[in-house]
Amino acid sequence: MKKITIDPVTRLEGHGKIEIFLNDKGEVENSYFQIPELRGFEKFCEGRLAEDMPQITQRICGVCPEAHHMAAAKTLDDLFHVDPPSPAKKLRELFYSAFYVTDHTTHFYILGGPDFVMGPDAPVAERNILGVVAKVGLELGGAVINTRMKNHHVIHMLGGRPVHPVFGLPGGVSKGINEEERKEVEQIAKDSVEFAQLSLKVFDDIVLKNKAYVDMIVSDAYTHQTYYMGLVDENNKINFYDGKLRVVDPDGKEFAKFSPHEYLEHVAEHVEPWTYIKFPFLKKIGWKGFVDGKDSGVFRVAPLARLNAADGMATPLAQEAYEKMYDTLGGKPVHHTLAMHWARLIELLYAAERMVELSQDPEITSTNFRTIPTATPDEGVGIVEAPRGTLIHHYFTDEKGVIKQANLIVATVNNAAALNMSVKKAAMALIKPGVEITEGLLNRIEMAWRPYDPCFGCATHVLPGGTPLPINVYNSKGKLIKRLA
């Protein structure tokens, strides 16, 4: 049996490795997406002070520390039985919206987008952000850098630091903003709306107007019929910061809707001996292995899953874009993994619109942003939507607020089973006996997992000059017969 190794696949909340096994005919027998790293946060959070969780757990991921910071702060509200004043919630959501703008922008233009903008078979040296800038024009390229920088500035202003913020506390936040700062944020928010609209236009021009790309999006190789999960507000519209978790089945029908405290009734995790990551599944359906369909408990999270699980967007321009996507792709739900890139841009627009709303909220400059907890802490659950999907924090403490147990189900982990399945399906469709395994072909396999945005370094495209995935092809005796790098 031949073995193809893609190692490392760089930064999936750590590192990643793909092993593809071929049978004697040269067809794909099976593939494994391995996570070779563990740090053990669930254990070493024990003994820590509960209020340190926003700052400790965000070190799980320095790419999306804001998501862990928010999930932890919300868990602390619940744990200490304290309801933050309304301005505090708005400051948190404003901060979180600015974070979404930077994160989704990074993914579309730097990580995932180049596959589309440049085309999957474009020379490696062009399939990166610099190639994108050359193609879409310097003006937009500048806007990408500008949007990221300015929203990072907002994160710094509100959260206290540009990376690893510090402002989250049980009952609110440690600082607010003044009128001058508010005006600055409002302008950045408005510019971000414009930028998001422009980005959707770029997607329209380059991807949707190209039949080959649309055919690829809807092709079977990149399609999985799964359940979808995402946070929704009281109107079943998408919300990143708060709400109930809603799950829809592969037909798009509501399968479950539950509040954070009920998550253990709905989500369980499966363990495999060949990887450090766990595989969440829907408890009421059960773990049936790495398969899709209604009988399998595998569900997906992240942008497309959120859109599938909700009834729409809470802001007008994003709602329009949402309707257009489902009209174009034949209604809900959309099972095409590559459509995640489109869904991400729709969310970018929503985040920017939400930022405008919040920055214009009369309460946002209020100094009433903290309520001091008075109740005895015991147990808390906090759930947010990280850009990469549903993120669950759950702590138990003693009566003094020292952590006794912590359970964390991290965004990318929720997609772990689907990631494995997507790689296998694309590999099976693309690697055929007699077909030369080219760099472009392997990039098309990578395109099966890149939409999940398993984390930044999946990059492969940040700097010109090479793929980060050395790929070794072994024959059945384990001898290296081909090397692509």
Add this chain to the structure above:
Amino acid sequence: MAKPKIALYWAASCGGCEIAQLLIGEKILKLAEAVDIVFWPVAIDAKYKDVEAMPDKSIDACLFNGAIRNSEQEHIAKMLREKSKVMIAYGACAYEGGIPGLGNMFNRQTIFDRVYQTESTDNKDKTVPQTSYKVPEGELTVPEFWDTVQSLRQTVDVDYVVPGCPPEEKTTWLALEALLEGKLPPPGTVITHNAKAVCDDCPRKRDVKKIKKIYRTWEIIPEPEICLLEQGLPCAGIATRGGCGAPCPQANMPCTGCYGPVEGVIDQGAHFMNALASVIDSNDPEEIQSIVDDILDPVGTFYRYSLPDSLLRRARIK
């Protein structure tokens, strides 16, 4: 003159150091022009074998972030040390073990027992990851998870340190500039703008006020312009190297010590404890005891980022 060859690598870390490196903004382009990046898995071709094939000391400088948690990380750290003229520990994890270093309160067994047996984990067979596992199609391997986290400094010789979790933009640039201009300070230097304490950067006013109670961050809303330590919050600024600009105290939150000890101090946690003791307003042993009894997590408070590299190193597991 040939461009200097640079390698960048991460081990047990969160990716925040990479984000910090990218946050140097447009200067990154200057960097890309001035150096030849030969290894940076996060952004360019990660060819372990190619690095192995390089002659010893052929890389001019390696910026290494992350702690050493498993066998692969240790292997790569040793390999990069051999290939690099200058080894730089970038960020708190490489410097002192960092947040993942809190894992030293436990060992592999106790960590696995928790991670693979949480409330949400369905694992009646008590499956745990195996370093080598036979699947029907062949063998799959993952690196071995060590009992103890080590800092990079404990694993290989380190020439310079760039501290922080993550390092602030100006600290990163200070180090890069020194590297690019060939003006590196004497080996062993911790590169920051300020070798004195964070207090030196902090705009909050210090008096000589002493405290009767140590507060938790959620218990009080601190006065905006007065030293947090003097308001009873355990702010590590007094025992932490400056150069960061004191962003945390300016956001009304105590410093947690991510820049490591001040110049000349070996054990940051011991120094912090000492400093905290010196502001306690009492001479009565019983009263002092009751004040310090409020410190419920000494390791997380005093050794948040530095446990592996401290004199304590790890907890003894019975």
